[in-house]
Amino acid sequence: MAHAGVEEVDMVVLGEEHDHVRIATLNQPRRLNVISFDVVALMAKFMEKWEKDGNAELILIKGSGRAFSAGGDLKMFYQGKMSENPSVEVVYRMYWLCYHLHTYTKTQVALADGITMGGGGAFMAPAKFSIVTENTVFATPETSVGFHTDCSLSYKLSRLPGHLGEFLGLTGARLNGPELIAIGFATHFVPSQKMAELESQLIALNSGEENAVRSVIEEISTNVSIDSKSFLNKERIAIIDKCFSKDSMEEILASFEGEASKEGGEWMHTFLKPLKKASPTALKITLRSIREARKQTLGECLKKEFRITMNVLKTVISPDVYEGIRALTIDKDNSPKWEPATLESVDEEKVSLVLQPFDQNLELRIPTSDELRWDGKFEESPYAHKIVAAH
Known part of the structure; x- marks a missing residue:
């Protein structure tokens, strides 16, 4: 076993x-x-090196321990704010990495055995083959910390049937392995105890030829179906589509509350509670982002998400992201004080501010046409001089 020029x-x-x-x-x-920051830098380094390596054909991405990836390092962003140095460079590089993973020319297999949250999904969903297990739990819980659905996931969620994407992005609803396969975010289910065997067989295959890789995976994978109590069943999806198709966040919440109060609506309270507890500003930004994404290419979505993230971290319209991180990971009181505190107090014109294009020299520099792809060279960001000194 040779490690790619690094020490363990x-x-x-x-x-x-x-x-x-x-x-x-x-x-x-x-x-x-x-x-x-270091994860993004190393992942980008390896992926760039291997795409240019004529001897590399098959790329496996996995996590150690009980997780694939729990998503972004929230404390990193909080520390950046406290040092008056928002972690802008890692944001730029992460969006570049997302674009690269989506346009990669070599066969990727994501082995997502365990927790896969937020940005962790950006490492899983683009892969040609995304393998999940009974341990896999995926969600986009960003609104609970005053953030928004990012790292290409506004693009992914917007492509789901009906208004399921809004539901997932706004409530942070969790999906298990079979549910991820049902919505197309994963391709195969393999029992956790067989993941090591699958990895060994893929290494032994020693090829990136798609049909050969698929055959190896299908030999070990298991057919699964969603549970009858899943929110993805036909009756519940119809209610979700009805409520989350409303024009505004206020109307969505009112409609969902109304359905939850009816007989048989008890299942909705699991999702209603986090919806009512989330940052009102983050909810409105996320709703706008997912809906705009329906008409955007991948590149356009990433450029839009980059603008939103930069403006959120700079507290252009609200300090909610830092208050959410404080409440969840710093003081751990789970009682964020949002500003503004209600949906009605969030000005839609202010929401529009976080979506406005930057000066061209400050935009995320990636192709916006789906017919164009990454050219194998990372474009240094205009924010490089702001890298936190520790890096």
Whole structure:
């Protein structure tokens, strides 16, 4: 086993090379493989190197411990704010990495055995083959910390049937392995105890030829179906579509509350509670972002998400993201004080401010046409001089 020119000690991402197979392992099990500056930098380094490597054909991405990835490192962003240095460079690089993963020319297999939250889904969903298990739990819980659905997920959610994308993005509803397959975010279900066997067989296959990779996976994968109590069943999806198709966030909440009060609506309270507790500003931004994404290419979505993220971190219209992180991960009181505190107090014109294009030299520099793709070279960001000194 040869690691890709790095030492294992303290490496947050391990790169392995096995003849024609390459493996990237997110390697912070005690922190549930959160995505930090160093994770983004190393993932980008390995993915760029392997795409240019004529000997590399198959790329495996996995997590160590009980998680694939729990998403972005929230404390990193909070510390950036406290030091008056928002972590803008990691944001720029992460969106570039998202674009690269979506346009990658070599076969990728994501082995998502465990927690896969927010940005962690950006490492899973673009892969040609996304493998989930009974341990996989996916969600986009960003509104609960005053943030928005990002890292290409506004694009992914907007492509789901009906208004399921709004429901998932706004409520942070959790999906298990079979549910991820049902909505198309994963391709195969493999029991957790067989994941090591699958990895060994893919390494032994020593090829990135898609049909051959698919055959190996299908030999070990299991057919699954969603539980009868899943919110994805026909009757519940109809209610979700009815409520989350409303024009405004206020109307969505009122409609969902009304349905939850009816006989048989008890299942909705699981999702109504986080919806009512989330940042009103984040809810309105997320709703707008997902709906705009329906008419946007991947590149356009990423550029839009980048603008939103930058403006949210700069507290252009609200400090909610830092208050949410404080309440969840710093003081851990789980009692954020949102500003503004109600949906009615969130000015739609102010929401529009976070979506406005930047000066051209400050935009995310990626192609916006789906016919164009990454050219194999990272475009240095105009924010590079703002990298936190520790990096």
